[in-house]
Amino acid sequence: MKRDELGDLVAFLTVAEERSFTRAAAQLGTSQSSLSHTVRRLEERMGVRLLTRTTRNVVPTEAGEQMMETLRPAINDIRSRIDALSAMRQRPGGTIRITSSRLPAQAILMPKVKRLMADYPDINVEISVEQKFVDLVSERFDAGVRLGESIEKDMIAVRIGPELRMMVVGAPDYFARNPKPQTPYDLTGHNCINLRLPTLGGLYAWEFERDGRPVNVRVDGQFICNDVPMIIDAALDGLGLACLPEDHLAPLVAKGSLVPVLEEWCTPFPGYHLYYPSRRLASPAFALLVEALRYR
Numbered sequence: 001m002k003r004d005e006l007g008d009l010v011a012f013l014t015v016a017e018e019r020s021f022t023r024a025a026a027q028l029g030t031s032q033s034s035l036s037h038t039v040r041r042l043e044e045r046m047g048v049r050l051l052t053r054t055t056r057n058v059v060p061t062e063a064g065e066q067m068m069e070t071l072r073p074a075i076n077d078i079r080s081r082i083d084a085l086s087a088m089r090q091r092p093g094g095t096i097r098i099t100s101s102r103l104p105a106q107a108i109l110m111p112k113v114k115r116l117m118a119d120y121p122d123i124n125v126e127i128s129v130e131q132k133f134v135d136l137v138s139e140r141f142d143a144g145v146r147l148g149e150s151i152e153k154d155m156i157a158v159r160i161g162p163e164l165r166m167m168v169v170g171a172p173d174y175f176a177r178n179p180k181p182q183t184p185y186d187l188t189g190h191n192c193i194n195l196r197l198p199t200l201g202g203l204y205a206w207e208f209e210r211d212g213r214p215v216n217v218r219v220d221g222q223f224i225c226n227d228v229p230m231i232i233d234a235a236l237d238g239l240g241l242a243c244l245p246e247d248h249l250a251p252l253v254a255k256g257s258l259v260p261v262l263e264e265w266c267t268p269f270p271g272y273h274l275y276y277p278s279r280r281l282a283s284p285a286f287a288l289l290v291e292a293l294r295y296r
Helices: 003-018 021-028 032-046 062-087 102-119 172-177 184-189 228-236 246-255 284-293
Strands: 051-053 058-060 094-100 123-129 143-147 155-159 166-170 206-210 213-217 242-245 259-261 272-277
Touching (some): 003 058, 003 062, 058 062, 062 155, 094 102, 102 123, 102 143, 102 246, 166 206, 184 213, 242 246
Antiparallel strands (some): 051 058, 143 272, 166 259, 206 213
16 A cells, blocks of 8 residues: 555545535645545545535445445554554543443453553543443443444444353253253243343344354243343243343353253354444543453
């Protein structure tokens, strides 16, 4: 890649995200005409139109959308790492507010946050533990932690944990009274514990996949709950089968308190990510937090 090509890509991404040459030019500190020439030069070099220009706005073409999906994570990663390097030249401080569900807050956030606060006494961290999504901007959070597949596409998402998978489990006592399901379709004959989703309030549809073929199953049972620990307790008491992320269940499976089934149907999915608005101006303290949490 030539020296000026990276600048052309950044210019295109800024225009595509802002949907405006005027706003993008102000953000990049250049003129509209210069920015328009840069994007046109990129389109000519690639041999494909990336933006549709009208008198009112600028809209990415299908090729432009694909280009945005390719560029955004790479450019954001470069920006994040440069911010982290810049933070080393300053004395980081201030308060960072994070919203997270309980398990990643305990297992991922706290070990890294405690070390960060010890190394930088001027940094304060507030963690708000809640199951539902919140509006980061209106609730004045700097970032949130959730599963990667549930994060909106207009957010920057930084992977902070390994891949996960769902696991279907039952107590030995339950399987003493009921045969083990061999396929997801067998679940219709089982007493299953339903999870009430905290954000939209619907019931979680149990998701499976095998040989690239996805299967979603709406299960029935006597017990419904929106609290994961209570669902685990119900499964331990033999009330039915539960389907939850593996990290909640692994210690109990290892002890034999719960027995996994349908393992060949449970495929990995993106684990926990730190997410924050794409236009957030990273403070030195926040840049350090991102680098501390980044999964390697």
